[in-house]
């Protein structure tokens with residue numbers, strides 16, 4: 001199976017080379033665990049390799065996301081100007097049951113504030129701009145639009161199907177409000193081909209960050225939680241270390 005470099009130092013080693021190409025990988029973690037950093041580092045690194053990246057911002061306008069990530073040494077604006085990174089503002093979708101109002105016409109703004117509109121926008125950009133990496137960050141607000149589990153299920157299925165059809169290698173992040181250990185399995189975990197957990201563990205008065213590849217279909221991978229840190233260059237994983245000594 002062909003692999004894609006993740007751009008996250010140490011992670012490729014756990015994956016035996018990188019993400020399996022064309023798959024959708026879910027990154028699960030609590031607020032502050034580094035999901036957005038992970039997603040952007042993946043896209044930015046791809047852009048450096050000449051692979052076009054699409055960032056779909058669901059929680060905050062892209063400008064806010066960029067400014068939150070400005071302490072990392074990544075030239076996101078430069079990449080955007082050169083067309084290697086494209087940002088889509090999908091935050092209007094967040095409003096539960098929002099009316100189908102029109103957005104101001106601008107290149108690659110979502111035309112209709114509907115789920116279908118978002119899917120169409122993503123597919124159009126992928127086709128026209130030669131995108132090979134997608135990050136949807138986070139999928140959570142989208143789910144709040146739907147009142148019944150059945151509606152949520154349909155929407156998620158449709159979304160994952162369409163990501164898969166793009167042939168891109170995609171990261172979808174999902175926000176967790178409880179400990180990774182205590183969570184109940186969510187539908188999106190069943191729909192993705194890979195699941196990566198970002199744990200925050202309190203141990204002896206210290207916060208320990210640990211990353212764990214829970215599943216990655218079709219490849220052999222490390223299954224242990226491994227320490228990671230967030231520093232000036234983004235996320236770094238220590239693939240040989242154990243979390244407790």
Ligand SMILES: Nc1ncnc2c1ncn2[C@@H]1O[C@H](COP(=O)(O)OP(=O)(O)O)[C@@H](O)[C@H]1O
Pocket residue numbers: 029030031032033034035036037038068071072230231232
């Ligand atoms: N330059 C930096 N150096 C070290 N840590 C940083 C830096 N910038 C951000 N962080 C850390 O990264 C965290 C934010 O990660 P983020 O990707 O926004 O998480 P999430 O999307 O899961 O909420 C912050 O809580 C902060 O601890």
Ligand SMILES: [Mg+2]
Pocket residue numbers: 035036037137
């Ligand atoms: Mg985030």
